[in-house]
Amino acid sequence: MEVIAAYGTIMIALAVIFGLYMTWGIGANDLANAMGTSVGAGAVTVKQAIGIAIVFEFSGAVLAGGNVTQTIRKGIIDPTNIVATPEILVYGMLAALLAAAVWLMIASSKGWPVSTTHSIVGALIGFAVVGIGPNAVNWGKVGNIVASWVVSPVIGGTIAFLLVLSTRKLIFDTDNPLRNAKRCAPFYIFLVGFIISLVTLFKGLTHLNIELSGPQSFGLAICIGLMTSAIGMFFIRKVKEDPEADRDFHFASVEKVFTPMMLFTACSMAFAHGSNDVANGIGPLAAVISIVTSGGEVMQSSKMPVWILFVGGTGIVIGLVTLGYRVMLTVGTKITELTPSRGFCAELAAASTVVLASRTGLPVSTTHILVGAVLGVGLARGIGALDLRVILNIIVSWIVTLPAGAIMAMVFFFFLKGVFG
Amino acid sequence: MVAMSTNPLAGLLRKSPFKPIQEHMRTVFSCVMLLPALFDALYRKEQGEVTELAGQIGVLETEADGIKATYRHNMPKTLLLPVDRKDLLSLIHEQDSVADGVEKISQLLVNRDMTVPDAIKGGLDELLEGTMEIITQAKNMIEELDELVHVGFSGREHDKVSRMIDGVRKSEHNLDKILKKVNRTLFSVEKELDPVSVMFWYRIIEEVGNLSDHAENMADRLLLFLSK
Numbered sequence: 089m090e091v092i093a094a095y096g097t098i099m100i101a102l103a104v105i106f107g108l109y110m111t112w113g114i115g116a117n118d119l120a121n122a123m124g125t126s127v128g129a130g131a132v133t134v135k136q137a138i139g140i141a142i143v144f145e146f147s148g149a150v151l152a153g154g155n156v157t158q159t160i161r162k163g164i165i166d167p168t169n170i171v172a173t174p175e176i177l178v179y180g181m182l183a184a185l186l187a188a189a190v191w192l193m194i195a196s197s198k199g200w201p202v203s204t205t206h207s208i209v210g211a212l213i214g215f216a217v218v219g220i221g222p223n224a225v226n227w228g229k230v231g232n233i234v235a236s237w238v239v240s241p242v243i244g245g246t247i248a249f250l251l252v253l254s255t256r257k258l259i260f261d262t263d264n265p266l267r268n269a270k271r272c273a274p275f276y277i278f279l280v281g282f283i284i285s286l287v288t289l290f291k292g293l294t295h296l297n298i299e300l301s302g303p304q305s306f307g308l309a310i311c312i313g314l315m316t317s318a319i320g321m322f323f324i325r326k327v328k329e330d331p332e333a334d335r336d337f338h339f340a341s342v343e344k345v346f347t348p349m350m351l352f353t354a355c356s357m358a359f360a361h362g363s364n365d366v367a368n369g370i371g372p373l374a375a376v377i378s379i380v381t382s383g384g385e386v387m388q389s390s391k392m393p394v395w396i397l398f399v400g401g402t403g404i405v406i407g408l409v410t411l412g413y414r415v416m417l418t419v420g421t422k423i424t425e426l427t428p429s430r431g432f433c434a435e436l437a438a439a440s441t442v443v444l445a446s447r448t449g450l451p452v453s454t455t456h457i458l459v460g461a462v463l464g465v466g467l468a469r470g471i472g473a474l475d476l477r478v479i480l481n482i483i484v485s486w487i488v489t490l491p492a493g494a495i496m497a498m499v500f501f502f503f504l505k506g507v508f509g
Numbered sequence: 510m511v512a513m514s515t516n517p518l519a520g521l522l523r524k525s526p527f528k529p530i531q532e533h534m535r536t537v538f539s540c541v542m543l544l545p546a547l548f549d550a551l552y553r554k555e556q557g558e559v560t561e562l563a564g565q566i567g568v569l570e571t572e573a574d575g576i577k578a579t580y581r582h583n584m585p586k587t588l589l590l591p592v593d594r595k596d597l598l599s600l601i602h603e604q605d606s607v608a609d610g611v612e613k614i615s616q617l618l619v620n621r622d623m624t625v626p627d628a629i630k631g632g633l634d635e636l637l638e639g640t641m642e643i644i645t646q647a648k649n650m651i652e653e654l655d656e657l658v659h660v661g662f663s664g665r666e667h668d669k670v671s672r673m674i675d676g677v678r679k680s681e682h683n684l685d686k687i688l689k690k691v692n693r694t695l696f697s698v699e700k701e702l703d704p705v706s707v708m709f710w711y712r713i714i715e716e717v718g719n720l721s722d723h724a725e726n727m728a729d730r731l732l733l734f735l736s737k
Contacts, residue, residue: 473590475520
């Protein structure tokens with residue numbers, strides 16, 4: 089207890105710095121990856137993508153990010169054994185944050201497809217095992233999280249598969265694809281607004297003191313869906329037929345209808361990312377602040393102050409502006425094979441899956457779910473070629489990231505313990 | 510630095526394998542389209558022009574070979590494709606055989622100063638016209654590949670390409686008849702001609718006939734795409 093009283097301010101300062109570092113990395117890489125799809129399809133420019141990201145990443149974090157933050161903050165580690173020495177948990181959270189951020193930077197510079205989520209979960213487990221003991225890890229919860237890493241891309245893929253089939257049935261495989269595209273577009277845009285808001289709002293936003301009944305949340309979600317749909321119709325009415333491009337590829341004009349539609353899925357991707365991945369950076373930060381300000385209470389019963397969300401959001405925006413825009417540009421030029429209609433299906437599927445995971449408090453990887461969704465499009469025989477070696481790389485990166493994050497967290501933990509203790 | 514992209518999506522999404530096939534077919538098509546001019550020069554006994562056209566054919570054939578080689582380089586077994594990888598590889602092989610065949614014919618005409626026997630001129634023209642038609646049909650069929658992928662090889666596009674495949678097969682059947690007729694005509698006059706020339710004419714006719722066989726094989730590959 090005395091340690092916390094003596095060094096509380098320094099601990100909070102360190103937590104904020106490490107939190108900014110981690111969220112900077114998330115913004116520079118993770119978010120840029122998620123938004124790169126829309127940039128690549130030509131739906132938004134890099135500048136617009138940054139604007140969208142700032143607005144929707146924040147809203148995602150504030151409106152739907154609470155549950156995952158809770159999981160990272162106190163769902164994985166059970167601190168009942170260290171009630172008397174709360175500083176252990178502070179060192180641990182700081183170590184985990186730093187370990188995840190450093191690992192992320194090493195992996196990114198090597199070009200490995202690691203996930204921020206896997207890094208922080210691995211780091212938390214690593215600290216808990218050596219800092220408190222193997223029993224302090226909530227293994228049941230960890231099992232659920234790991235299972236969700238396998239299940240969530242499959243769900244994303246299935247939704248994308250069905251969406252692609254629906255676009256074929258309703259638009260591409262008809263006598264007048266362009267007319268049908270313009271007719272169906274408002275419905276698809278409605279789906280974007282409706283699904284994301286329904287999952288977010290269902291049964292209310294308790295952390296913001298907004299109570300909603302089932303029918304009320306349905307009604308509100310429908311309203312938001314209709315609103316997005318109305319905005320979408322404004323853009324779609326401007327799409328003109330391009331007979332020149334159609335001669336080479338018959339569906340060129342139809343694809344042009346989907347381009348403005350990807351603007352909406354870009355927003356939903358940023359929202360989904362905010363609802364899930366911001367927590368990786370601010371969860372441990374919230375834990376440190378809660379312990380220090382309560383004078384050493386490890387159970388963290390206090391509510392999370394809103395300014396922490398702003399620290400997270402700021403870090404991500406700085407990451408995006410300093411390095412992320414470049415990542416977006418490279419990613420955008422590399423994934424031109426994803427035409428707007430396929431990109432729309434993949435992004436809508438991925439965003440819905442991520443928001444659903446956020447709702448249940450499961451930290452998942454946005455990028456991996458997007459990969460799953462694109463595979464779903466491929467399984468519908470809708471993409472020229474997908475290189476399955478990437479799947480192997482992802483699996484290898486899981487296997488490496490968990491112990492790497494864990495070992496680094498252990499090292500940093502003992503270092504911090506030595507410095508403060 | 511973090512700026513290096515770790516995006517698995519960039520690695521996942523490969524360039525469509527159907528676009529190079531279409532590009533290859535366009536090159537093969539331009540190669541075949543030089544055949545009528547080549548025979549026209551032969552009719553007019555302009556050996557210099559024949560050699561020049563044969564040179565152009567050679568350039569296009571090499572270009573097609575290059576596309577095929579790059580294509581094979583970029584087809585690892587780990588790709589998830591909407592069609593069988595082997596069928597794609599044999600499709601580009603069949604296309605390439607067409608360009609090879611055209612080059613072979615042009616070389617035969619360059620290596621020997623050939624005189625066209627008057628008796629077979631009519632049949633030869635018919636044969637060339639039929640070949641142009643079937644290769645054009647085959648090219649149009651290949652041009653539908655990207656649309657086919659877009660709708661998952663089903664529905665209207667499926668039926669459309671199905672009809673195109675039928676068209677190629679029907680044309681090939683007609684061409685076989687023309688081929689038989691030209692051969693019979695050549696046979697009926699062969700005693701009046703120089704024996705070595707006759708041998709070469711049989712060979713040239715056979716090589717021209719082979720072009721449409723390759724077109725039919727292409728149609729068969731596409732049928733496999735549709736039936737998967």
